[in-house]
Each structure stands twice: as C-alpha cells, then as structure tokens.
Ligand SMILES: Nc1ncnc2c1ncn2[C@@H]1O[C@H](COP(=O)(O)OP(=O)(O)OP(=O)(O)O)[C@@H](O)[C@H]1O
C-alpha cells in the first residue's frame with residue numbers, strides 16, 4: 130500500500146511540531162525518517178497512526194483519504210506501529226497485549242483468541258530468536274524485552290505499512306541485526322516501512338529513501354549511499370565530529386572501591402557474583418557486555434536500589450552499600466538510569482522540577498522549608514539552554530518532551546552538580562548525533578574535573594570512545610579489565626564469556 134502525507138501540520142498550543150510536511154512512502158521500500166531530538170518525527174507518525182489529529186493536511190492510502198478516528202482505525206487500515214514510548218498495558222501479559230486492539234470478540238471466542246495470540250507470540254519470537262514468554266507480565270520485563278514485545282505486536286498483524294519509531298534503541302546488536310533482516314524481508318514482500326532511528330549505520334544498512342526533518346519541516350532528502358557525516362550534518366545543520374577528542378587520563382586517588390559485591394534476585398538467582406574493582410578520580414571505567422549480564426544490577430546496587438547479598442562499596446572512604454539512596458546521591462554520586470521514563474523522571478512534573486528531583490529541599494533551591502521558585506527557574510533555564518532541551522517552556526511537563534529531550538533533562542540534572550562519582554547507564558540512548566557529541570564532551574569534562582566515572586553501555590563504539598579502562602561483564606562477573614586499545618575481536622570474545630587471557 131502506498132502512503133502519502135500531504136501538508137501535515139500539527140500544533141501543540143502555539144508550538145508547531147509538524148509544519149506542512151509532505152512524505153511519500155512506496156510499497157516495497159524502507160523510508161528512513163531522520164532528524165534531531167524534537168524535530169517532530171514521533172509526532173508525525175502519531176498523526177499517521179491516528180493518535181493525534183492533524184491541524185492541517187491529509188493522509189492518503191493508495192490515493193484515498195484516510196480519516197482515522199484512533200489507532201484502531203489505523204490498524205484496521207493495515208498500519209502497524211512500534212512506538213518509541215511503549216503503548217503496552219503493564220499488568221497484562223505479553224499475549225494479552227498482542228491481542229489488544231484486534232477486533233473485539235466475546236466469550237469462548239476470546240479464549241481462542243488468546244490461544245492464537247500466544248501461538249503468534251511464540252512463532253514470531255522464535256523467528257527473531259527473541260526469547261519472549263507469551264505469559265510473562267509486561268511490568269516484570271526489562272525495557273529490552275518490552276521493546277521486543279512492541280515489535281512482536283506490530284508484526285502480528287501482517288501490516289501493509291509498518292512504522293518503526295526507534296525500534297532498536299534498547300536492542301542488543303544481535304537483536305538489531307535480526308530485526309533489520311526481517312525489515313528487509315518485509316520490504317521485499319511489499320510492505321511499506323517507515324524507520325526512525327538515530328543510528329546512522331542502520332539507515333545505511335536498510336534505507337531505500339531518506340527524508341530529513343528539522344524543527345518540524347522537511348529540510349532535505351538523501352541517497353542511501355550518503356556517508357554518516359553527510360547525514361549527520363543534514364540532520365543538525367552543522368558538521369558533527371563522529372570521534373571523541375580527549376587527553377590522556379590523569380587518574381588520582383581511588384574514589385570507588387567495590388569489594389566482593391553480590392546481588393541475588395527475588396527468585397534466588399545470582400545476578401552479580403563477587404565483583405571487585407576500583408575506579409580512580411579522573412578516569413572513566415566503561416562496563417561493556419551484552420545487556421542482561423549484571424550491568425544493571427551492578428549500577429543499581431551501587432546506588433542502593435537493589436539490595437546486596439554480600440560485599441561492600443566505598444565512595445571516597447565511606448561505605449555506601451548500607452545507606453539510603455538519598456544519602457548516596459547527596460554524598461556525591463550522579464546516577465543516570467538506563468530507563469529514563471521509569472526511573473529518571475516524573476512524567477507529570479514540570480521540566481524545572483525534574484531538574485531538581487533529589488535537590489528540592491537543598492540550598493539554593495530551598496531556604497529552610499521554603500522553595501525558591503526564582504532560583505529554581507533560573508537554574509532550569511540555564512540547563513535547558515546548555516543541554517539544548519527543545520521545549521516551549523520549563524513549566525511544560527516532562528511527558529510533553531520528545532524521547533531524546535527527556536534523556537537530556539536527566540543528563541542535565543545529574544551532570545550539573547559537584548560529583549565524586551558519575552554512574553551513567555546508556556547515557557546517549559535515544560540522542561541524536563549532535564547531542565551525543567555534546568554529552569560525550571560533558572562526560573569527559575566530568576572526568577577531567579576530577580570525578581570518577583562509570584559508563585555502562587551496550588554500544589561498543591561508545592565504550593571505545595570514552596573508556597580509559599574497559600571492564601567486560603558476563604553472567605554477573607567481570608571477566609577482565611582491559612585497556613581501551615583492546616581490539617574489538619578480543620572484546621567480543623570476552624563479551625561471550627572468555628576470560629581476558631583466553632581472549633587475547
Ligand atoms: N503532547 C505534547 N504536548 C506539547 N508538546 C509536545 C507534545 N508532544 C510533542 N511535543 C513537542 O513537539 C516536538 C516534537 O516532538 P517529537 O516527539 O515528535 O520529536 P522527535 O523528532 O520524535 O524527537 P526524538 O528523536 O527525541 O524522539 C518536541 O519539541 C516536543 O516537546
């Protein structure tokens with residue numbers, strides 16, 4: 130089915146998120162939609178999917194105007210969408226979520242439907258090597274698994290038009306490759322695909338057509354043969370450095386000592402097994418590994434969100450493993466969680482208030498019991514400016530921000546106070562290339578200012594760009610700590626469980 134968007138304009142109040150956008154997506158083609166954070170990509174796709182009503186313009190399917198009253202109509206018309214912010218119902222199972230939105234059925238037929246949905250989940254999950262249990266409850270699943278459910282849901286309907294809004298943001302490299310190969314198969318079978326991604330390698334791998342939008346307007350198109358540098362500069366309107374400049378680290382005193390730290394989860398499974406390491410002031414230790422090998426548990430155990438079963442962590446000479454989270458943060462730890470929407474932000478709070486989440490009762494934001502609105506606002510304006518958070522107002526809610534801009538708010542908060550230790554998990558997830566460049570510079574500045582830094586990243590490029598030392602995790606253990614010039618093959622072997630000596 131051919132999809133045409135003609136003159137789509139979408140406003141939020143006085144802000145124009147989509148400004149007269151034209152887009153044609155041909156059947157049997159992958160159309161990549163690129164643009165910086167807040168450019169209006171998700172908004173445009175939400176209009177197309179019937180979630181928003183456009184103020185102007187129309188959507189044509191095979192030349193005929195489509196008048197969607199909601200996502201149900203869009204699905205009935207053959208459109209499937211993988212949402213950037215998942216639209217799953219947390220207390221429902223995977224199969225129930227996949228079934229939702231299919232036409233209503235009653236009584237015995239409903240049970241049959243659930244059986245069919247379970248079978249479908251199983252089938253697609255096997256095909257992708259996704260390992261998703263149809264009966265798992267969504268809210269118990271980590272983000273990566275939820276992303277896989279979104280994809281399964283969209284694919285379960287044999288859509289003629291498939292919209293993928295950053296489908297790979299939380300997938301492992303292997304899962305990403307599987308997904309891209311399925312996208313190619315669907316395209317070859319005649320599906321029209323819209324792909325939104327900040328990973329230019331993916332664009333180069335599958336796109337047939339590329340459209341770039343900036344500040345709500347189409348600013349150009351590019352050939353699939355375009356280089357990453359060309360795509361990047363078209364997106365952000367300036368040249369972007371794809372490499373990170375940094376001086377040799379000058380490590381100082383040991384800032385963090387982790388000794389024999391262990392975590393056992395609620396089901397009694399060991400997630401972190403006797404991990405010991407140090408991080409010095411002025412150095413970046415990157416934790417590499419396939420997601421799900423204990424990195425999350427390590428970061429969360431250091432902050433104190435998950436209980437430890439053995440071992441200690443000491444920050445600047447003080448044991449932190451027995452302290453409340455709030456005290457750990459106040460003793461000089463900055464923490465960027467891997468799931469910004471769950472753990473990093475309060476969606477219904479304003480941007481200004483999200484920027485002072487753990488600090489609202491501290492000077493200069495409070496004097497005694499009294500909040501200092503003027504100071505809070507001034508600080509917020511400063512952060513929004515520095516981190517280029519695209520918003521109409523610091524009083525807007527975090528939920529109104531685009532995905533990448535939400536991430537920038539979390540980073541702005543955590544990187545703007547004096548830190549002894551920064552722990553950042555997937556710090557640039559969902560950010561556009563220009564913002565990644567900026568955030569990498571800020572993290573290095575943090576190091577050079579004397580903080581100890583731990584970066585947890587499943588992007589090997591990011592690990593190699595930032596790290597002064599690389600710790601590789603596998604099955605809850607650190608299998609080795611190696612220098613940053615270690616080759617990718619060795620790291621790959623270590624990520625698959627080989628110890629340092631075997632891998633080298
Ligand atoms: N419900 C809303 N209310 C107010 N403003 C909104 C709302 N939804 C989006 N916006 C604004 O519209 C702009 C475009 O947002 P959109 O989510 O489409 O960006 P995006 O291109 O998908 O960015 P990202 O790459 O970060 O996901 C943003 O500046 C955002 O703040």
Ligand SMILES: [Mg+2]
Pocket residue numbers: 170171172213294531532533
């Ligand atoms: Mg988006």
